[in-house]
Amino acid sequence: MEIKFSVCFFLAFLLHLSTLSFINAEATDISTDKQALLALKAGISHDPSNLLAGNWSTRASVCDWIGITCGVRHHRVTALNISYLNLTATLPPQLGNLSFLVILSIRNNSFHGSIPDELAHLRRLRYLQFSFNNFINLKIPSWLGSLTKLQFLGLSEVKFSGTIPRSLGNLSSLERLHLDHNQLSGSIPTSIFNISSLQKLSLYQNQLSGSFPSILSNMTSLIYIDLGDNGLSGGLSATTFDHLPNLESLYLDKNLFNGEIPSSLPKCKGLQYLTLAINYFIGSIPREIGNLTQLKWLYLGYNEFQGMIHTNIYIYIYITNFLSRSYNCLL
Template sequence: MVQSYIAYLAFATVSNITIDQSALLALEAQISYDPKNVLTNSWSSGTSVCNWFGITCDSRHLRVTALNLSYMNIVGTIPPHVGNLSFLVSLSIENNSFHGSLPNELSRLYRLQHLSVGFNNFSGEIPSRMGLLSKLQNLSLNSNNFTRGIPPSLSNISTLEIIDLTYNKLSGSIPSSIFNISTLQGIYLRKNKLSGTMPFINTSSLRVIDLYSNKLSGELPEDMFSHLPSLQRLDLSFNQFYGELPSTLFKCKKLQYLSLWSNNFTGRVPQEIGNLTMLTKLFLGSNDFEGTIPPTLFNCKHLQILSFSANRFTGSVPSEIENLTMLTALDLNSNNFGGMFSSLEVFSHLRNFIICFEC
């Protein structure tokens, strides 16, 4: 009986690895250009799958757990057979020329934690069934040609930490449910065609919100930043937001990078901006801010880049600016500042350059 059981295990192992081998050979068959002949030379049925280039197997089950073909300059499509790699934990094929759509069968990879297909030529919709990848932590579909909307089903993945959909052609609104994923640390949606208003965010683990260059509009909800104690980077540049800045923004005391460039924000910059003492880069240019520069800003002694250009600021530039000893770039162009700077020595500590201080 013992011998029979051992024979059964050996047969099951061979049978399962055969499934993985068949899936990988189906992928190889869809590769139309392999300039380094890596797959041609390595992926052979005469050798163990676990010895193939780009393949990692686990020692216990002898199943394929990782597939990494990044930076190979290969051209091809992804066949549905890849969904048979049931032990796959990591799939990375970034920086190639894969095209076509992502097959729905990828949703069968229920152990998958890392999916990176950035810098390819994929098109079509992001499959809604991707929301079935219940263990996924990192979703990187950046720099492709995905269209239509962001599937709300992604919010079903309670383990997601990074969502990177930058540089695509996504449209429609941002599903508010995505911001309820309790593990989410970074959401990167820059350079798409997303529209609508800013959803309420209730994810205390969130560190990065990057919505640069979309078509988002409306006022920012007053309580939008009430539950973001970990936020370090906020980029809302090149959208169509308007209204005054919500006071809760200045509760994000870990914020290091804040860019609201090229929107339609109005009103004064609140004195509470001085609470953001970790700021290193602040871009408020090309809005409709008015009033004077709040002196509390100079509590932010880590500032390296400061841009207030193309607004309606008035008054004089506070001499306390000389306290920003780490400042390397300053842009105050196209405002209504009055008077002259008392001395260029105020700016003598700018180590690299001044973008413009003629106002």
């Protein structure tokens, strides 16, 4: 009797689960996407071109709306791109229901207010572009680190403050990280330099402090680093460039770096752009820089270098504005 009861209870439980699954499947279909986008439309206070007001009509299919792309297989919204429309708007929490979204781009608008935590549900997201908006005095949400499929994260000039979350180091597929032109403070998390897929890192013009992050493993994908116009200080370790074999661009200008240029710098054999201007570097310019035969731009002005400029630097490098208006003491 007890066995029969247990079996019946188990079957009832399975039926309950299947019913829930059916309800959930019904609850997240194209109509769910439509409601989420209509909530976004309702939060738009200024649409100068009147594009969304006229085009995002309930009479038309969501997949035919401007800025919307739907997937063929599941017939769900996979891309929302309303960049460069001069919109003034807020982001509704319902956007977190766009569960098949791969691309979300609202670049060059005037979005303001908060960034809903519900966006953490967009686990398929690969491209997130919020640059050039007005999220004033907001911190970068730590839950962004849970969007582990992200390949592109653009948060340039959105007026973020606070620190860079260490959780961004969890973005194991990330290729490009743009956090420039904000008011970010604190140190640069070393976790970012554990992302082996990272190609470009831009933190230009913030209020970051501390030292150049330690890089302990090879980052063969990283070709671009811009840490210019911050308050970074200290010296560059002798091993700083041991793990950046394919680096092409390095911008460290307008900081408080000191000490000598590491002789390991020429290990970045493909380096094309090197800017160390407006710092407190001392000592001589390493002769080995002359081995950087791909170098196109070299800015070293406003430092405290001394000694001779080795002839091989002139012979092997095409130098533009090498020591313009500098405070160096070179011969």
